[in-house]
Every structure is written in structure tokens, then in C-alpha cells.
Amino acid sequence: MSIAERKEREKAEMRSLILSAAHHIFKEKGYDGLNIRSIAERIEYSPATIYLYYKDKNEIFYALQYEAAAAKRDHLIPAAGIEDPWQRLIEFGRLYVDFGLKHPDWYDLLFLTRAPMEHVENQECWTLGMATHSFFVETVQACVDARYFKSTDTQTIAYTLWCHAHGLVSLFVRERMRMYPPEQREELARKSFAMIVKMAEGL
């Protein structure tokens, strides 16, 4: 059975080779510059070969989304070590926004791309994203339990904070802040984050 094992290994290696090429092209040329032919050219195979390892472009897209979700999780990990739930929540939020501003392409891929979202729920990407989201909600719950807020509606609190952070990053990523001078934008984001923290304190 050694040959079958080798073949399976080679298949996995090829899949990872394709994905890594897609990853590089995505980072260099963005989503629009990523196409099957450019992947094929980079790995020096014909375009048709790609289809022996991935069903279609969407499958590659999902795999990339997973990488983005993993990058986001890794970025947020430092927050998990903070004991105090309120400080943990603040740091989580800060890192979330930080991730979005530092890696707009990844954030875009995760939250702003018009993707066939019906299928994404079956993907590992969704599972991973949900785990990160759960960590967030649990931190809010810990704050609620520790009476950091007057309100006890964990779900709505979590959702409201997420809306703000997501809106903030989205306006950046999709360049809808052009009414503010470029050098003001990051400062405004920081001020707004500080403000929502202050607002949350009064919840």
C-alpha cells in the first residue's frame, strides 16, 4: 500500500502547492489578479491541471478564506491571555480592528466578499471563524457575569460591539472614508475605538 500512500501524499502536496501559489498571487495582485491561469503559470502546470485538485475556483477561494480565518485567529490570540474580562474584551476589539487595518485583503476575503455564502457554512473556515466569534461572545458573557455592565443582554452587547468594529474596518477596507484626509483616518479610527469603549462602560 506504499504506492497508494505516496500518491495520496503527492496529491496533498500538489493541493498545497496550488494553494500557496494562489496565496502569493492574492497577496501580490489582490483578488482581481487571482485567476486560474496565473496560478497555473506560477506552478508551471497547465490550467486544466488545477481542476484535478480543486473542483472549481470557489474551492480555492474557500481554502484561502480558511487561511485568512487562521491569520485572524492568530492575530487575536494575545488577547486570550488577559485575565480580567473587561481588559480582555478591550484588547480583543483593539486587535480585531488592528487586524482589519493591517490586512485589508484578508479582512475583505472574510467579511466583505460577495461569496456563495450558502456553502461556506460547511467549510472549516466557518467553523474556525465561529470559534473565534464564540471566544468573543464568551468574553462579553464574562463581563456580564462580573457585572461590568448594567445590561445583561450578552447577545445584543456582543453584536453591537461587533457592528461598530466591523463597520469601522469596512469603511476603511472599501475606501468609504475619502471625505476625511488620509492622514486623519487612522487617528479617527483610534478615537472612535476609544469612544465605543467609553460608551460600553456605561452600558
Added chain:
Amino acid sequence: MSIAERKEREKAEMRSLILSAAHHIFKEKGYDGLNIRSIAERIEYSPATIYLYYKDKNEIFYALQYEAAAAKRDHLIPAAGIEDPWQRLIEFGRLYVDFGLKHPDWYDLLFLTRAPMEHVENQECWTLGMATHSFFVETVQACVDARYFKSTDTQTIAYTLWCHAHGLVSLFVRERMRMYPPEQREELARKSFAMIVKMAEGL
């Protein structure tokens, strides 16, 4: 000069015919279903004719964005009549979210589409959008002037509220709320809006 006038009129009519076809196709089949050939077919002209009236697809896209901006402005108009700045601000926010949830395609076109945003600033669409945005900021300013908030940082207050509303609508429009059951989503949005209003009261 009557002939020249007629020609100009006909040119304008053709432009509006094309745009109206694009509008219908966009509403029926969404952004992905909108292409030059489908517009041409609908108005019973050849695809090449489109290019005699619009430079490229982007120009049609900008014209559609303008329609979306106008629809949004019209949706928000009722808020302008409210005397009390704080009540006006609340109603403005409510209508903003309402517009996004009722017309996800329009909202998408305005705020979520990966468009060549560098050129959009020269378009009437941007001017119109900026006017609406200014009305919003002015309302916040009126609240600040009337001492509705402790904070006097109008810009950051306005931006923070916008972030929340935009984040809320975006998560809807791009279907990133799938962890909540469909029937819960709108209620959650309403609750979150109520919560941000409460939070803003304590600003």
C-alpha cells in the same frame, strides 16, 4: 439649430434608456447578472451601441450608484423635518438602517462594492452622498450644540455612530449573520440600534 437640439435630446434619451435597462436588470438579476450584452438585448440594440453613449461599464455603474444615492437620500428625507436634533438624529439612524435592510442591493452598490473609488469622487454620486453625510454630521453638531452629549467631539461621535450603522447593515447585506437564526436577525438589529441610542445618550 433645431436639428442639433433634437439630436442632443435623442442622445440623452438613449442614455436614459440604457440606464433604465441597466437599472431593471440590476434589480432583477443583481450586480453579477448585469452585463453589456444583457443591456443591449433588453433595449434591442447591439452591444457596441452602448459604447456610443457610455465610455465603459464603469460609467454605467457610476450612473447606477447615483440612482442608489438618490434613493437613499429620498428615504432619509422624512428625518429632516424633525425639529429636535436628538430625535432627528435617532430617526436619521433608524431610516439609514431601514434603507440598508430594505434595499440591500442599493446599499451594496453604494458602500460595499469594490469599485474604482479613485474616480468616484468626481461623480455627482459622491457629491450627493456627501450632502447626505453632511446633513448627518450637522445633526450631530446640533446635538452637541444643544448639549445633548458631554463630549463635544462632533467628528468622532458622528463617525462612531456611522460605523455602527454601517457595520450592522453590512453584516446583513453580505450575509455574515448566519450564526443567528434568520427570524432572530431583524430583531437583533432593532435591539442593537436601541442599544447604540442608549449608549449615545451617555456620551
Added chain:
DNA sequence: CAAAGTTACTAAACACTGTTTAGTGCTCAA
């Protein structure tokens, strides 16, 4: 070890985009 079967791969095509080119026939001013 040779024949047969299976696999990995690709050239070329297909269908669909946006866009351009090279006309064609009609309108209109002189």
C-alpha cells in the same frame, strides 16, 4: 517481462465576459 489498465497531465476548445474595429447604410447640409 510484456500487455493491459490506470493515472497525471495538457492542448485545444467552449462559453461567457468587456471592448474595439471596420465597415454599412442613412441623414442632412451645401
Added chain:
DNA sequence: TTGAGCACTAAACAGTGTTTAGTAACTTTG
């Protein structure tokens, strides 16, 4: 009436994602 300009289009080009048909190498089998 005639020549210039105009509205329009068929056909092509270039770039997408994807499929098909075939080839050549590898693996199994008799």
C-alpha cells in the same frame, strides 16, 4: 444631387472559468 457625417452593427479580440479528448508515463497483471 452629392459628399460628409452620423447611428449603428457584425465580427473580431482579449481575457475570464471550465470541459473534452487525447497522450504519455506509470502501475498492475498474466
